[in-house]
Amino acid sequence: MSARDEVLRRVRxxxxxxxxxxxxxxxxxxxxxxxxxxxxxxDLLVERIEDYRATVQRTGGSDEEIVVAVRSVLGSLGVTSVVCPPAVAAHFLAPNGDQESGIDSRAENAGPVRIVADDGSLDADTLDGIDAVVTGSAVAIAETGTIVLDGGPTCGRRAITLVPDIHVCVVRPDQVVQTVPEALARLDPARPLTFISGPSATSDIELSRVEGVHGPRTLVVILARS
Amino acid sequence: MSGGRGQTFLGMPRAGHPGPTADTAVGHLQGERDFPTAARDALSDSQLRRNLGHATATIRAKRASVVGEVPDWEALRDAGSAIKTDTMARLPELLEQLETEVTARGGVVHWARDAAEANAIVTRLVKQTGETEVVKVKSMATQEIGLNEALEDAGITAYETDLAELIVQLGHDAPSHILVPAIHRGRSEIREIFLREMPNVDPAITDDPRALAEAARGYLRRRFLRAKVAISGANFAVADTGTLVVLESEGNGRMCLTLPETLITVMGIEKLVPTWRDLEVFLQLLPRSSTGERMNPYTSAWTGVHSTEGVPDGPQTFHLVLLDNGRTAALADELGRTALHCIRCSACLNVCPVYERTGGHAYGSVYPGPIGAVLSPQLTGITGGDEPNDSLPFASSLCGACYQVCPVKIDIPSILVQLRAEHVEARKARSKVPTAEAVAMAAAAWTMGDEGRFAKAGRAARMGSPMIRRGRVRVPLPPPLSGWTASRDVPSPPPETFREWWAHRDQSDASEARA
Known part of the structure; x- marks a missing residue:
């Protein structure tokens, strides 16, 4: 009897x-x-995200306002290179197709930022050499301060939101729900899903929480609301 | 209490002829010493007790705070418990459904009757890739089966990537807690382990947890980026979608689940939930019960092999190994099976007065604390003999705190009592010579069964009172009675028995009435 049949027989x-x-x-x-x-x-979402020592930046809901907010955040963090899904590169970072020399006079401290649109060919070592990642999100859960990425056009493949040390995530108004059940009902399990609640952290040393281990050590959520 | 389950012997299935119990020679389901012996060492280690006291107090307070803010917590527990009961009742069809869905999504499903078979499957899969190194996400199932040792024997090095597992691995140590395997280590001990075992650590490193976490990041970074094969466990598997779920904090899980080419997940057959919707319950119950957070930093869910917008996303080879290893033996008993509802949150460890004092190593098994005391002996079998796991059901004061905090409402105290009864029954069945306990109980029954005998026994006990001083017996009692008095005070018999007092009181009342 195969192991499969044997185990199933025992269970039955x-x-x-x-x-x-x-x-x-x-x-x-x-x-x-x-x-x-x-x-x-x-307010609940912001309070709960900040409780994890992530940063929330509020901005208006238009594409242009989001672009300003993203660039301002990248500038204030001293980011010189950023990777993002192609749809985000086109929308949030370089609406005029200006992908290489995104100098933005509207943001303070902004320097030249190298924008890399992910075409799926970037390996882990290349991603490790990039400062930040900018994505959208699929759903945000207010009660738990969680954002969910689902591999969609604005979320990108999982590796790009994992290796760079700074993650800037744009949450759109219609993506915010209050509870976990509402979020799961919106998500498609056939997609690769990542639930993110604050920057990477550990409580393994004397159970005291320390932010920043292997995942991005800085998480900035840009909450757009018109 | 044992009902129809008095017939449990070593290596024999429980009622219903299900699977055999786990082989204790493979993996880490049983320690080498019984609980009382191992606990004695732990109790004399004051550093350990300080570390444990501090850590469990911290986590208890965090859990209480985030559970308290959930208005429907009890309704979530009821749902969690009912979903797991339903899962166990329908396990055969749900397992087949999971297999179908995972396979349809590009995964390969393997079945393992026991630890040795699971180890052999994983070793073969790793060898097929040609790699000699793997990265690992913290997983109780792979600890249970001793996978790291099996891989090492095959010339494959497994790197634990969870910080606490790394501390345990570098310290050549054993895990002592389900969630925080290095809970028995204080920060200064961890610093010393890192200095000793981690190449290129700054000798000036402090014992600040932040600095220690930074050192772990540096140590593992290159391994993550270069890893070709990862091995994980799973917190949940969703039968109707084929989705696997891992909850974690550090991002080491995401690294292992995302960057390598091949992912091998080892999972106990009980980790299923029937539907995607059921996760809405467990994703609320688990983080709050476990780390005392509203949500853990990272939860990854994947279904087979993924492509995003036509581009490969994550491992393109995915193997799922479904493990029995004694689970079907536990499954056969309706009460005992509820131990398989466990979602490994470890809340029961953190509230247990016994665990807080002895720590996890005293339990011998990778599953320590109250849940371990009911799970480990069911997986390996109650023998009625002197096997270390036979002592685990007795490693409890039955205070019930574990039941109160359990997010899926496992009635651990009742299972403990049932397993104690099973142990006694099995012992009776093994041995022609009755145990001291059985003799004492039979004697008590004979004495209490007759009024005259009981009165005489009371008077006789009083005669013994000069032998006892402040709870200690003045003259050592012969075995087996010495076994009882070694760890217990003996109450001094009163100057007169209740019966004598009552008779005497009746007479005084009567004389008062006549006056």
């Missing part, structure tokens, strides 16, 4: 007598009480 015989099952009770909250799009919802 072990649970055989249990009989029918009942659907689990779901008396827990499946949605929040804060109205979608409300400032209370935004």
């Amino acid at each position: 015989e072990a649970v055989g007598s249990t009989g029918g099952t009942t659907p689990p009770p779901r008396a827990y909250r499946t949605s929040g009480d804060l109205p979608a799009g409300s400032s209370e919802l935004d």
